[in-house]
Amino acid sequence: MDSIRVGFIGFGAWTQKAYVPALKGNNKVELIAVAARSEESHSIARTMLGDSIKSYTDYKKLLGDPNIDAVMIGTPPNLSSSATLSAIKAGKHTFIEPPLDDSSSTRNLFKLVYKSGKVFHVDTEIRYLPIIKSIRNITLNADFGSINKVTINLENNWANEWKLDKSGLHDMVAGLSPWYIDPIDFMFRRTPDNIHVVGADNQVGQVKLEYSGNCEGLWNFNLHGNNELSLNLSIHGTNGLILADLISGNYSWTIGSDSGSANSQCQEPILGFVGMRESVNVFLETILGNTMTLSGPEVYTRIHKLVQGLKASQSLSGPVKIKQ
Numbered sequence: 001m002d003s004i005r006v007g008f009i010g011f012g013a014w015t016q017k018a019y020v021p022a023l024k025g026n027n028k029v030e031l032i033a034v035a036a037r038s039e040e041s042h043s044i045a046r047t048m049l050g051d052s053i054k055s056y057t058d059y060k061k062l063l064g065d066p067n068i069d070a071v072m073i074g075t076p077p078n079l080s081s082s083a084t085l086s087a088i089k090a091g092k093h094t095f096i097e098p099p100l101d102d103s104s105s106t107r108n109l110f111k112l113v114y115k116s117g118k119v120f121h122v123d124t125e126i127r128y129l130p131i132i133k134s135i136r137n138i139t140l141n142a143d144f145g146s147i148n149k150v151t152i153n154l155e156n157n158w159a160n161e162w163k164l165d166k167s168g169l170h171d172m173v174a175g176l177s178p179w180y181i182d183p184i185d186f187m188f189r190r191t192p193d194n195i196h197v198v199g200a201d202n203q204v205g206q207v208k209l210e211y212s213g214n215c216e217g218l219w220n221f222n223l224h225g226n227n228e229l230s231l232n233l234s235i236h237g238t239n240g241l242i243l244a245d246l247i248s249g250n251y252s253w254t255i256g257s258d259s260g261s262a263n264s265q266c267q268e269p270i271l272g273f274v275g276m277r278e279s280v281n282v283f284l285e286t287i288l289g290n291t292m293t294l295s296g297p298e299v300y301t302r303i304h305k306l307v308q309g310l311k312a313s314q315s316l317s318g319p320v321k322i323k324q
Contacts, residue, residue: 004093004287007033007068009059009083011041014097015074018270020048022280023072029284033068035059059083063090070095070119070287077175081105088112093119093287095280098178098300099307106304113297121283122295124182124303125275126231128282130264131249132186135235135242139187143255145238150184151218153232155225159203173200173221174311177207178303181310182295183233183246184209184217191302192217195309196319207310210319229272247274 006023008015011034023029033054034045042055056062063071063086070093073083080096085105087094089112100106113120126132139147154176159169192209199205203223210216235242237255244251249265270276285291305322313320 001288003028003030004284005030005032005067005069007062007071009035009062009071009073010075011036011045012074016044018276019072019074021270022277033062033065035062060086063087063092069093077101085109088116091118095121095123095283097123099175100304102308110297110301119283119286119293120297121293122300123279124179124295125273125279126179126183126246127186127294128278129246129266129275131244131246131251132183134264135244135251138242138253139235139237141255144240147187147235147237148215149236150187151234152180152183153220154180155222155230157225157227159223169203170201172203172223174307177307177310180219181306182303185302187235188217191305191322191324194319194321195306195313197310197313200314
């Protein structure tokens with residue numbers, strides 16, 4: 001394959017401001033089609049991508065185009081599952097934004113995607129940060145010992161800036177959770193026994209994941225904090241500690257009596273989100289056979305369980321057992 005011919009399903013603000021900048025200028029990619037409901041979206045697409053762009057009002061017709069190799073799905077969450085399932089059935093490499101709902105479409109998707117032979121890539125972009133790879137390599141040092149605690153701290157002012165209604169605020173933590181639970185999953189790489197969220201209704205609180213072996217993952221969130229995004233990670237091992245600023249790429253470590261620091265900066269963030277460019281590039285390189293996605297169906301199946309468990313915990317105001 002000399003180049004990847006990409007179609008967009010949904011051409012709203014996120015596709016325009018995130019997907020297009022991440023793809024444009026990549027000489028391995030041809031942006032050839034858009035499926036969107038409104039003429040306004042098609043008009044914007046022609047302005048951004050040129051008059052030769054193919055336009056569809058029905059995404060299933062786009063998926064029926066044999067000239068399209070891959071799709072980037074940027075639809076509202078309530079449409080993502082059915083669009084993703086249709087893309088897999090159509091034999092397209094598929095890039096999606098989490099979370100998917102817990103519908104029959106999602107459950108069927110999990111069954112089919114393993115058999116499809118196509119790339120299924122979930123955009124949990126923090127997993128693709130260079131600093132995450134650097135940190136992971138430190139934890140693999142035998143002297144660091146086994147990981148027993150991973151904590152990620154998120155602070156921003158999104159609950160005020162996004163101007164959500166009461167329902168949107170109620171669902172905000174669950175909606176954001178795939179990205180911020182994901183670094184914990186990346187380090188432990190197994191399903192926890194229990195999940196417990198407190199403070200989700202007020203957007204200030206904590207998600208606690210309890211793993212076997214007396215290990216835990218914590219996601220502390222304050223979505224009514226300072227305007228500037230803050231995202232920090234700490235990892236405790238039996239004989240070591242790592243502290244990291246995921247925005248700047250600065251990190252430090254202590255292993256026994258030894259210590260050090262370094263920087264692993266990401267490419268230019270998109271809309272302030274670090275790791276977005278790296279995630280898109282891995283999707284493309286996986287299609288070309290040059291690497292492997294780190295957020296395929298096996299990983300997202302775990303993340304999906306945790307999102308559903310978080311929702312149940314929020315509803316019950318208590319801990320919830322996660323199905324293994």
